[in-house]
Amino acid sequence: MNILDSIKNELRKAVTKPKHRFRYFSMATCGIHGHVRQRMLVLRDVADDFTLTAYTDSRSKKMTHLRENSEVSLLFFNPSKFIQITMTARVQVDNNEETILNLWNRIKPRSRKDYITELPPGTMIQDPSEIEHQDNIHYFTVLRLIPEKIEYVKLQKINHLRILFCREDHTWSSTYLVP
Numbered sequence: 001m002n003i004l005d006s007i008k009n010e011l012r013k014a015v016t017k018p019k020h021r022f023r024y025f026s027m028a029t030c031g032i033h034g035h036v037r038q039r040m041l042v043l044r045d046v047a048d049d050f051t052l053t054a055y056t057d058s059r060s061k062k063m064t065h066l067r068e069n070s071e072v073s074l075l076f077f078n079p080s081k082f083i084q085i086t087m088t089a090r091v092q093v094d095n096n097e098e099t100i101l102n103l104w105n106r107i108k109p110r111s112r113k114d115y116i117t118e119l120p121p122g123t124m125i126q127d128p129s130e131i132e133h134q135d136n137i138h139y140f141t142v143l144r145l146i147p148e149k150i151e152y153v154k155l156q157k158i159n160h161l162r163i164l165f166c167r168e169d170h171t172w173s174s175t176y177l178v179p
C-alpha cells in the first residue's frame with residue numbers, strides 16, 4: 001500500500017476509534033485582517049477523495065474566518081509514532097438540508113448540547129453553570145475540508161521521511177522533501 005493510502009486508512013480508523021491519535025486535529029484559519037487562529041476539532045469522516053468532515057456551531061468565530069478566507073491549515077500528530085501530517089485545505093459548508101438532518105439525527109442528545117447553547121460560542125459569562133440550551137433551534141454546521149496539499153513527516157533513527165502530496169485534478173503527485 002502506498003503512503004497516501006495508508007494515511008487515509010489511519011485517518012479513517014481515527015473516525016471510529018475514540019483513542020486514536022488522529023481523532024483530534026488542529027485547524028488554523030486566517031481572517032481578512034491576517035489574524036490567525038487555531039482550534040482542535042474532532043475528525044468525523046474521511047471520504048474516498050480525502051474530503052474530511054468536521055462539525056461546528058454556525059455562530060463560532062471560525063465561521064467568520066472561513067467566510068473571509070476558506071483556506072485552512074490542518075495538523076495531525078501521532079506522538080507515539082513520531083508522525084506529523086499537515087494539510088492545506090479549502091473549506092466548504094455543507095448546505096444540503098437532508099444530509100445535515102441525517103447527521104443531526106445521529107448525534108447523541110448529550111452531544112447535541114454543543115450546538116444549541118442560547119448564547120453564541122465565545123460569549124463572556126460569569127459561571128459555566130449559567131449555560132442555557134434551546135430545544136427549538138440548532139446551529140449544527142457540517143464542514144467539508146478538501147485538502148489540496150498533504151505533507152507527511154516521520155521522524156526515524158535513520159533517514160527521517162518527509163513527503164509532499166499535491167492534488168492534481170483526480171490524482172495526487174508526490175515528492176520527497178528534505179526533512
Ligand SMILES: Cc1cc2nc3c(=O)[nH]c(=O)nc-3n(C[C@H](O)[C@H](O)[C@H](O)COP(=O)(O)O)c2cc1C
Nearest residue numbers: 024037039040041042055056057060061062063122
Ligand atoms: C479535544 C477537543 C475537541 C474539540 N472538537 C471540536 C469540534 O469538533 N468542533 C468544534 O466546533 N469545536 C471543537 N472543540 C472546541 C474548539 O477547539 C474551539 O474552542 C471552539 O470550536 C471555538 O473555536 P473558534 O472560536 O475559533 O470558532 C474541541 C475542543 C477540544 C479541546
